[in-house]
Amino acid sequence: MKRRVFISLSTVGVALLGVPWITGCNQNNDLHEALSQPGILGHLCDEKGILEIGKKYIKQVPEEASLDQLIQLLLTTDGTTLPRSSERTAIQSLLDKKIEEDFQANRTRVVNGWVLSVTEARQCAVYSLIQ
């Protein structure tokens, strides 16, 4: 239930706020939405929680406060960057893999008390920036 609420709110949020910073491009909306849905965390944490994590992450890592940079980091793995125009399923698959690899490599961070993979923390940051 929480996830459903979160997804619908996030979609509305993107739709309402998308225009000023997206140069008329629906593709970006899809991209942002795909990037801002932190898989398992989205099941466990409500929208407010995701937003708080995102804001706290940016406070902790101010050098990643740019949406463009976060997108680049999220889409890049092993020196290869997935095109921004990729299918949503491809993006989600990449993010799932990155999250798994983060945990295996202990690339984790405690944000607002949550022990998260860096990737999912960045996803929350994306979500907070598109609000």
Added chain:
Amino acid sequence: MHIDARTLSNESVIEGDICIVGAGAAGISMALDWVNTPYKVILLEGGGFAYDEKVQDLYAGKTTGQKYYPLKSARLHYFGGTTGHWAGFCAPFDEIDFVKRDWVEHSGWPIQRKDLDPYYERAHPLIELGPYQYDFKYWQKQDPSLKSLVPDDSVVWNKMWQFSPPTRFGEKYKNTIVNAKNIHLYTYANVTDILTTENVSAVTSVTIKNYAGKKHAVKAKHFVLACCSVQNARLLLAANSQASKGLGNDHDIVGRYFMEHLEVKSAHLWLRNADPLKLYGFDFGIVKSRAELAITASKQTEERILNGTASLMPMAMAKKLKPMIEMWSKEDPRENSDYVSKEFEKTFSDPAENSDNHKAYELFTRIEQAPNPASRVTLDSERDSLGVPRAHLHWELTNLDKRSIRKIYELIGQEVGKAGVGRVQMLEYLHDEDDLSWPSFIGGGWHHMGTTRMSDDPKKGVVDVNCQVHTIDNLHIAGASCFTTSAAPNPTLTLIALTLRLSDHLKQRLKSNH
């Protein structure tokens, strides 16, 4: 044999081979070990066979520093001691708990875990535990439905616990003790002073008093203080007529390094799929063994943290329970016990929340306290009604304690994430790693340890490797006050094991004297 010391003629002199002061878990365990031996054992208990308000009041004292339970209600002062209200949680200490850790100042026992293993095994039947088996795989073999939350045990492992019924020593062993011909149990026999030879190298007698206004002397070849950590320290410090700083206190160690287990709600575990997590469940009186999440020794070493565990409770129940430090606030232990029992009953009797499957669990910490000389028992200026200065406990924690708790949940969170089963969120007081303050709801487990710590070096400890007070040849200490470090598990199993080891040592000494 039982004698009520109130009925003796005033100024009686009692004599025996061994005098054990205190009839709680340690004192009774030792006395049982001497039943049917050729030695006359004097077992002294300050109270009777049931709660007596006037006797209990002798345990009242002052506390400062970190908020603590009222001293009067933290222990029970009658035959059986605090086993009269213990919960029965048992697990042996880990190997790492005994070794010198360079990141834990004042750590390192002069004995190792292997030295206690045979005594742990002997302690098991005394507290009605199962086999001396604490390996997860052993218990999983008994019940293949037990599944580990984290498959990889290189960072987080399943530390198994066993549960005593719990054994109430007063009820369980009264007849054995009273019927033993060579065990002379004296009730209403409060030790108020310890007298020594002129050069303070041996104890000659202890003075006992009671409310009947009578005073007696007990003479023995060996004396064993088994009155719990606060009272052992208090007795040694108060016995200052021949040693001005108290007995065994030439180096100002007696009473220092008081340790508790920090017990506190710390995090939430959110699961992707509901799971009963049977391995970690506890049903009072039914479950014989369960696991808590612990950090491996190698990871503790790498992260330079203390040893601690996390127990799991379904969130629906845990959120209803008030912190113990709030619930156990009265001076009268019976009131506290009744109140806590009712609260637990309310929490666990709601069938709606007792379903098997849960998606959210509370993670509750039980962690050793870093040995801290400033955390200590001293004598207060006020005296009890038998004329002994009351205890003053100053409980003081360290930054390492706090940092360790946070790191434990970071590691558990990483492993839970690695396993892909869910996520861990720490409670707010752990969010900021630079925040070294403590929340108001942190408490202890009523586990008093460390005030007469064991060390080979008289400058660093009160008792030696055999629990003998340094420089006092026939004075020994039994109980958790001898612990050099406190480990994560509740102390009863270990203090009984250590007591049985002392018991063997004393038998050997008496035998060699003959």
